[in-house]
Amino acid sequence: MALWLKAQQLSQDSLQKVRNIYGEHFPIEVRHFLSSWLEEKLWNNVDTESPQFEHYVNSFVGSLILELESKANTLTTEDMFVTKMKLIEAATMFRQRYSDNPLTLYKIIRHCLGTEMKLVAEAEHLGGLITSDRVNLMLGDTVTEIAHQVDVLRRKTYETGEDLRKIEQEQESFALSYHECTKLNAHLQHIAMQVQNQQNMELEKKIRRQKEQQDLQLSQKVNGVVRLRLMLMEKLDDIIKKLNVLQSRILDDELIRWKRDQQLAGNGANFASNNLDSIQEWCESLAELIWQTRQQIKEAERLKQKFQCEPPGIRDTLPTLNTQITQFLSSLVTSTFIIEKQPPQVMKTNTRFTSTVRLLVGGKLNVHMTPPQVKVSIISETQANALLKSEKMAKCGEVSGEILNNTGTMEYHQATRQLSVSFRNMQLKKIKRTEKKGTESVMDEKFSLLFQSQFCVGGGELVFQVWTLSLPVVVIVHGNQEPHAWATVTWDNAFAEPGRQPFQVPEKVPWAQVAEALNMKFRSATGHPLTEDNLRFLAEKAFRSNGNSIGQDYSNMLLSWAQFCKEPLPERNFTFWEWFYAVMKLTREHLRGPWIDRYILGFIRKKQAEEMLANCAVGTFLMRYSDSELGGITIAWVGDQATSEHVFMLQPFTSKDFAIRSLADRLADMQHLQYLYPDISKDTAFGKYYTPFTDNQTQTSNGYVKPYLVTHVPGWGALPSIGGQTPSHSSVTGVSNNGQSGPGGSYPATPQTVFPPHSPPDPSTRDTPSVASSYAPGLGQSGVGQPGSDMDYMEMMSNNELSSIDENLNLDHLNNFGFDFMQYNQSTKLQ
Numbered sequence: 021m022a023l024w025l026k027a028q029q030l031s032q033d034s035l036q037k038v039r040n041i042y043g044e045h046f047p048i049e050v051r052h053f054l055s056s057w058l059e060e061k062l063w064n065n066v067d068t069e070s071p072q073f074e075h076y077v078n079s080f081v082g083s084l085i086l087e088l089e090s091k092a093n094t095l096t097t098e099d100m101f102v103t104k105m106k107l108i109e110a111a112t113m114f115r116q117r118y119s120d121n122p123l124t125l126y127k128i129i130r131h132c133l134g135t136e137m138k139l140v141a142e143a144e145h146l147g148g149l150i151t152s153d154r155v156n157l158m159l160g161d162t163v164t165e166i167a168h169q170v171d172v173l174r175r176k177t178y179e180t181g182e183d184l185r186k187i188e189q190e191q192e193s194f195a196l197s198y199h200e201c202t203k204l205n206a207h208l209q210h211i212a213m214q215v216q217n218q219q220n221m222e223l224e225k226k227i228r229r230q231k232e233q234q235d236l237q238l239s240q241k242v243n244g245v246v247r248l249r250l251m252l253m254e255k256l257d258d259i260i261k262k263l264n265v266l267q268s269r270i271l272d273d274e275l276i277r278w279k280r281d282q283q284l285a286g287n288g289a290n291f292a293s294n295n296l297d298s299i300q301e302w303c304e305s306l307a308e309l310i311w312q313t314r315q316q317i318k319e320a321e322r323l324k325q326k327f328q329c330e331p332p333g334i335r336d337t338l339p340t341l342n343t344q345i346t347q348f349l350s351s352l353v354t355s356t357f358i359i360e361k362q363p364p365q366v367m368k369t370n371t372r373f374t375s376t377v378r379l380l381v382g383g384k385l386n387v388h389m390t391p392p393q394v395k396v397s398i399i400s401e402t403q404a405n406a407l408l409k410s411e412k413m414a415k416c417g418e419v420s421g422e423i424l425n426n427t428g429t430m431e432y433h434q435a436t437r438q439l440s441v442s443f444r445n446m447q448l449k450k451i452k453r454t455e456k457k458g459t460e461s462v463m464d465e466k467f468s469l470l471f472q473s474q475f476c477v478g479g480g481e482l483v484f485q486v487w488t489l490s491l492p493v494v495v496i497v498h499g500n501q502e503p504h505a506w507a508t509v510t511w512d513n514a515f516a517e518p519g520r521q522p523f524q525v526p527e528k529v530p531w532a533q534v535a536e537a538l539n540m541k542f543r544s545a546t547g548h549p550l551t552e553d554n555l556r557f558l559a560e561k562a563f564r565s566n567g568n569s570i571g572q573d574y575s576n577m578l579l580s581w582a583q584f585c586k587e588p589l590p591e592r593n594f595t596f597w598e599w600f601y602a603v604m605k606l607t608r609e610h611l612r613g614p615w616i617d618r619y620i621l622g623f624i625r626k627k628q629a630e631e632m633l634a635n636c637a638v639g640t641f642l643m644r645y646s647d648s649e650l651g652g653i654t655i656a657w658v659g660d661q662a663t664s665e666h667v668f669m670l671q672p673f674t675s676k677d678f679a680i681r682s683l684a685d686r687l688a689d690m691q692h693l694q695y696l697y698p699d700i701s702k703d704t705a706f707g708k709y710y711t712p713f714t715d716n717q718t719q720t721s722n723g724y725v726k727p728y729l730v731t732h733v734p735g736w737g738a739l740p741s742i743g744g745q746t747p748s749h750s751s752v753t754g755v756s757n758n759g760q761s762g763p764g765g766s767y768p769a770t771p772q773t774v775f776p777p778h779s780p781p782d783p784s785t786r787d788t789p790s791v792a793s794s795y796a797p798g799l800g801q802s803g804v805g806q807p808g809s810d811m812d813y814m815e816m817m818s819n820n821e822l823s824s825i826d827e828n829l830n831l832d833h834l835n836n837f838g839f840d841f842m843q844y845n846q847s848t849k850l851q
Contacts, residue, residue, distance in 0.1 A: 023136055023137060023140065024051065024055035024136070025055075027139070027140055034139050034143060038135070038136055043168075043172070044174065045128055045168070045171050046125075046128050053091050054084070054088060058129065059133070061080060061083075074123075080122070081114070081118060081119075084114065084129075085111050085114050085115055091107060092107035127163050127164045128164045131164035131165070132164075163298065166274075170302070170305045170306075173263065173309050176255065176258070176259050176262070177313060180256060180259065181316060183248060183255065184316060184319055184320060187252065191327045204230055207227055208224065208231070211224045212224075245327065246329055250334070253320075256313065256316065256341055259309075259313055260344050260345060260348075263310060263313065264348070267352065270302045270306060271303075271351070271352070271356075275358070276518060280518065281295075283513050283516065286362070286491060286509065287514055293360075296358075297436075299380065300356075300437075303352065303380040303384075304384040304437075306352055310348050311349065311478075313345050314342070314345045317342045318342070321339075349477070350482075353379075353385070353484045353486065356381050357378075357379050357487070358378055358488060359375065359378075359490055360376045360377065360440060361374065361375055361376035361442075363375040363446070364493070365493055365494065366493075366502060366505045367448055367493050367495050367496070368496050368497065369449070370448070371448070372447050373447070374442065374445075374446065375396070375442075375443050375446065375469065375490070376440055376442045377440060377443075378438060382432065382438075382439025382475075383437045383438070387475050388430065388431075388439050390476055391429050391430055391432075392430050393430075394427065394429075394430060394441050394472065395426060395427050395473070396427070396472075397423060398419060398420050398423055398451070398467050398469055398470070398493070398495075399419055399420050399469075400420045401466050401467070402454070403419075404468050407470070407489075408521075420451065421451040421452055421495075422448075422450040423449065423469075424445075424447040424449055425443065425445045425446050426446060428441040453465060459586060461504065462501070463494055464504075466494060466512065466523045467495055468491070468493060468522065468523070469493060470490075471487060471488050472485075473486050473487070489522070491512075492512050492523045494508050494509055507601070508585075511581060511585075513537075514534075514536075515533065515537075528578040529578065529579055530575065530576050530577070530579075531559055531579050532576065535555045535559065538550070538558060546607045546612055546616070547615070548615055548618070553623070553624075554623040557623040562583060562596045564589065583596065584597055585597035585598070599647075602650040603622070603645045605675070606645075606653065606674065607622075610675060611653070611678075611683060613709055614684070621643060621644055622643065623644075624642075626644070626669065629642060629669075630656070630667045633656060633658050633667045633697065636658050636695075638694075639657065639658065639693060639694030640657065640658045640696075640697055641657035641658070641695070641697065642655075642656055642657075646672040649674065651674050652674050653672055653674075653683075654670055654672040655670040655693070656669050656670075657692070657693055659736070683709075684706040684711075685710060685731075690732075690733055692736040
């Protein structure tokens with residue numbers, strides 16, 4: 021038997037539940053006349069994760085509208101005229117409301133049929149047998165449930181509106197009857213003053229009977245009005261309770277979840293910002309229902325003042341209901357003043373930034389009729405706490421800095437029904453910091469942007485002072501403060517708890533949560549997540565285990581904030597976060613493609629790389645992130661020296677190296693590298709990333725012929741024959757199978773950089789020196805994490821931050837470099 025036929029055979033209580041799930045969003049008439057069609061279409065096993073699902077939903081809704089119009093055209097009899105009109109109106113409504121969002125209608129229908137199925141299953145005592153996959157698939161959808169709750173409240177507010185009109189009619193009828201009774205009393209008084217004859221006596225009896233009937237009617241009308249009022253107050257109380265539940269779900273669940281997702285997006289999580297449009301629709305429906313209920317309560321109070329007939333012992337609840345509904349409205353307005361686009365969480369002084377603020381109920385409450393002003397200021401963590409305890413601070417204007425272009429007027433956009441203001445040219449001019457204690461630094465200090473405004477609702481009847489705080493902001497003045505600032509922001513975004521005291525975060529966190537945050541951050545930056553092996557490597561590094569704890573489960577081990585970004589790693593002068601951040605930055609800027617292709621192993625130790633390559637063919641290589649060089653990646657390969665195979669390590673490349681020549685091109689230059697571990701042809705893996713090269717180099721617009729640098733490892737193959745390119749020399753360390761250093765060492769003619777190393781130059785704990793182009797000595801050294809690392813060299817020299825250069829330095833050994841310049845056309849004149 022079809023589901024709809026079974027539903028019609030349910031008990032009255034269950035039938036009423038079925039009736040309640042239908043309404044304006046999906047009329048029950050549509051369900052009735054298209055019952056077979058709907059059940060046939062919705063029972064299809066559709067994979068909601070399939071790429072074809074969107075196409076299926078679009079096709080389903082389009083077919084539904086056509087089927088509905090076709091069915092309406094078959095209803096030609098006079099008794100079906102009203103039903104025909106309802107079906108046509110439903111088709112028109114579906115087309116207007118759901119054409120741009122067919123998934124919403126699909127979910128609503130699925131929820132309705134799922135509820136029917138559950139009720140039928142319960143009636144047949146099969147609840148545990150039927151309500152598994154199919155019912156669970158159709159129930160529990162937030163969009164549908166909220167739409168249903170809104171529809172129920174609309175019906176209830178319509179009923180209370182009808183009750184108010186009935187009360188007003190009854191009171192008017194009472195007034196007319198009372199007026200007639202007054203006339204009868206006056207008539208009786210007039211007769212009493214007349215001569216008492218038979219005619220007058222009979223007339224008096226007649227009028228008294230009429231008066232008694234009128235008195236009885238008046239008494240009945242009074243009782244009727246009292247009864248209607250009590251029923252109305254019960255209904256209004258029920259509406260307010262349901263509004264409270266719905267508002268709590270929308271504001272405390274859905275909106276808070278959106279804000280949490282927005283915060284996690286700061287760490288790279290996927291964020292569907294368009295969900296805010298759905299939340300705005302819910303909030304607008306709430307605002308409409310709350311305002312309508314409030315007007316009904318005020319109307320009930322007005323009618324009560326006109327007709328005082330309260331029986332003794334009955335408490336008047338209208339004032340309490342009015343207070344509650346006004347509080348709901350206040351909470352709705354203040355909670356829906358939100359930051360749609362957050363300001364940057366790492367904010368540099370004297371740098372332009374943007375932000376957008378939006379009032380979700382602004383259009384529905386006509387706030388835009390008097391466009392409100394919004395002011396932005398920056399406050400400290402202490403000031404944010406004081407603001408939450410007392411709003412006086414917001415009024416007194418205490419701030420922690422100066423922001424330029426910090427005021428704006430909210431504008432209403434008719435097409436999107438959004439009331440918002442975008443600050444496009446704000447700039448933090450000054451910042452006032454608190455005194456630091458112990459190991460605290462300026463990058464640990466959190467601020468927040470405070471957005472304030474004032475709204476008038478109901479023609480000035482209600483005035484709301486509103487404000488909202490941005491996510492925590494770390495203020496820096498120089499680029500080299502950025503890594504630590506991002507550590508503070510990342511920790512806060514990942515581990516902030518709902519309803520916390522600004523801006524408290526736990527001091528220690530289980531590694532499983534840290535791993536999730538790091539993975540989220542790395543995936544967002546590089547395009548591919550970390551593997552379980554990658555995360556285990558990071559756990560060993562963070563907990564300083566050096567890979568010695570085989571089989572150790574780190575999931576529930578607590579990692580402290582100090583271990584994360586305060587305490588240096590063993591035998592290093594940088595922290596775990598600085599190492600991770602530098603690797604992530606290098607991969608994002610220069611290695612994104614190969615990382616996504618999974619051609620870079622990256623997160624493995626030197627010893628592990630040697631073990632992996634031990635039994636591989638000559639020319640096999642892999643790439644790993646350097647443990648000693650911040651933001652460095654090294655190549656380990658199998659070479660053939662003397663009579664046994666060796667594993668060699670190339671000095672790490674850094675961002676500055678890849679700015680000169682890409683990783684793929686450098687791999688192409690080194691012809692002794694043939695197979696990417698385990699046995700992938702180098703050209704197959706990296707060929708698509710090679711820079712095209714032709715021997716016929718044309719002159720540039722300024723008359724110069726552009727030379728090329730190529731990478732050459734001395735002692736490993738001939739120079740690449742690409743005509744006139746200048747090789748850049750590399751250093752290499754060989755490691756034999758027994759762990760002894762092999763031949764190679766540092767190429768004798770390689771000039772040493774003038775920059776101090778980041779770590780102690782202990783050959784047992786660091787990788788070999790980096791590739792240095794002969795055109796740019798020292799570019800191979802990483803500057804990430806060093807003071808002034810984001811400054812150019814001239815700026816560093818002007819600040820006396822570099823070691824002095826010996827003017828008597830012997831440069832004779834530079835003659836050993838084999839520069840081979842390109843041959844130029846004799847007609848070319850270089851300026």
